[in-house]
Amino acid sequence: MATIKDVAKEAGVSVATTSRVINNAPHTSETAIKAVKAAMAKLGYRPNANARALVSKSTNTIGVLVNDVSAPFFGTMVKAIDTIANQHEKQLLIGSGYHDAVKERNAINLLINSRCESLVIHSKGLDDQELIGLANEIPGLVIINRIVPQIASRCIALDxxxxxxxxxxxxxxxxxxxxxxxxxxxxxxxxxxxxxxxxxxxxxxxxxxxxxxxxxxxxxxxxxxxxxxxxxxxxxxxxxxxxxxxxxxxxxxxxxxxxxxxxxxxxxxxxxxxxxxxxxxxxxxxxxxxPIQVMAEQAAKLSLQLANEKKDATQARMYMPTLVRRLSVGTAPL
Structure with missing residues (x-):
């Protein structure tokens, strides 16, 4: 299996330059980029995701916590977040918490340990104080379908x-x-x-x-x-x-x-x-x-903005429900 040293030798550049190309670092010449990429293709070299994460201190992922990934409601939510993720060339990591504090905590810890800087959390098991602590630890954490007053600007919910x-x-x-x-x-x-x-x-x-x-x-x-x-x-x-x-x-x-x-x-x-x-x-x-699709898309966008240190509004986003008239309601029988 080819190593980064093999790629550098094939490309005729230093290991440091090769590393900068692999990690999309700025101020790298087009000549070096083309040479390194050609060498990677020739040798079949694939960068190690964990090694890249250690260099950049992040991964190309958005973490998502749902109640139960098999539930259609949460399928719609995840699909909406994935749409935004794809637009930003991100992948999703998904955990299920089942409205249980221990399971939610374990799933969130796994997402954090996987270096997800952006997190969209649907939590009903954890208390406000624990969520506040997580929000302080992870700048890109956004809570959906719940308002925590102390971190209201990080919350998106329905009335x-x-x-x-x-x-x-x-x-x-x-x-x-x-x-x-x-x-x-x-x-x-x-x-x-x-x-x-x-x-x-x-x-x-x-x-x-x-x-x-x-x-x-x-x-x-x-x-x-x-x-x-x-x-x-x-x-x-x-x-x-x-x-x-x-x-x-x-x-x-x-x-x-x-x-x-x-x-x-x-x-x-x-x-x-x-x-x-x-x-x-x-x-x-x-x-x-x-409007879970719209809410989930907004949560994903906000999470990415916060992870990139782009500050947003200071108040919660409270969405309003609307009535959909179909055929199952009629006048009360006499």
């Missing part, structure tokens, strides 16, 4: 409470007074905020909030089936259901179809996120759009 409020209010405006809610069983800020938005909308419109109308499940299709089955079994006069996300809504729709309930004639359903599934269930799902 989840407002989104759930909009969803519930939309049902109320269609005449619904008995509105159920399918809530995520995960003890994270998103779940608490979305439930709070549902309760706030009921209160603001003079409707009584009743814990009996709320059921919990995993934030996926099976969790939606489980929660909706439990809600139906109570035999409450529910005419509409708001859900934590589109996947719970899809499970909810399946249970309603199995029980011969028409949507939206007998019962209306509204989701949250506007993931791909919302357009392919029957009927097509009215939902709240979570």
């Amino acid at each position: 989840n409470r407002k989104g759930s409020y909009l969803a519930t209010e939309y049902l109320i405006r269609h005449g619904h007074k008995h509105i159920g809610y399918l809530c995520s069983s995960h003890d994270i800020e998103d779940a608490r905020d979305r439930k709070a938005g549902y309760l706030e909308a009921l209160k603001d419109h003079g409707l009584e909030a009743n814990e009996e109308y709320i059921e919990y499940g995993e934030p996926d299709e099976l969790g939606g089936e489980y929660a909706m089955t439990n809600l139906l079994s109570k035999n409450l006069p529910v005419t509409a259901v708001a859900t934590y996300n589109d996947y719970m809504a899809a499970g909810c729709l399946a249970v309603l179809h199995e029980n011969n309930l028409r949507i939206p004639e007998d019962i209306s359903v509204i989701g949250f996120d506007d993931g791909d599934i919302a357009r392919y269930v029957h009927p097509k799902l009215t939902t709240i759009r979570y």
Whole structure:
């Protein structure tokens, strides 16, 4: 296997010049660059990535922490970050934290030890103080889907409470007074905020909030089936259901179809996120759009800017949810 000394000898230049060419150092002559690259090609020399990282103190990578890389929501997030990475000739390193502090910490440490100067972190397990410490250590760290007040300029998030409020209010405006809610069983800020938005909308419109109308499940299709089955079994006069996300809504729709309930004639359903599934269930799902693609792209850009010591705005970027009207919500039955 060829070494850097072999390349230098073949190119007729010093080892130092060869090293500068390999590491794209400035002030290197075109003649030397062409000679070294030709020698590398002839000898089949491939620079060692770890050695280059030691010289430059960085790698050509962006680190990304997600909850679960297999979840479609996070697939969209990663794809958006990868788009920005490709534009800057970067590669991604991805870790899954599963909303668990230990797993998140281990994944972040691995990304840091891999010399990722840019990090986009979706963390629900670590507390604010630990994230503040990480942000102080890594200038290019950006947090997505969470606001940590002390490092707000490094945070990009959605107003989840407002989104759930909009969803519930939309049902109320269609005449619904008995509105159920399918809530995520995960003890994270998103779940608490979305439930709070549902309760706030009921209160603001003079409707009584009743814990009996709320059921919990995993934030996926099976969790939606489980929660909706439990809600139906109570035999409450529910005419509409708001859900934590589109996947719970899809499970909810399946249970309603199995029980011969028409949507939206007998019962209306509204989701949250506007993931791909919302357009392919029957009927097509009215939902709240979570602009994760735009947010993830912005997070990646900010992370790269901060890693390059280009200071940005001093306040958090809070994105606003919007209503997407489709076919799963109708007027309350008489």
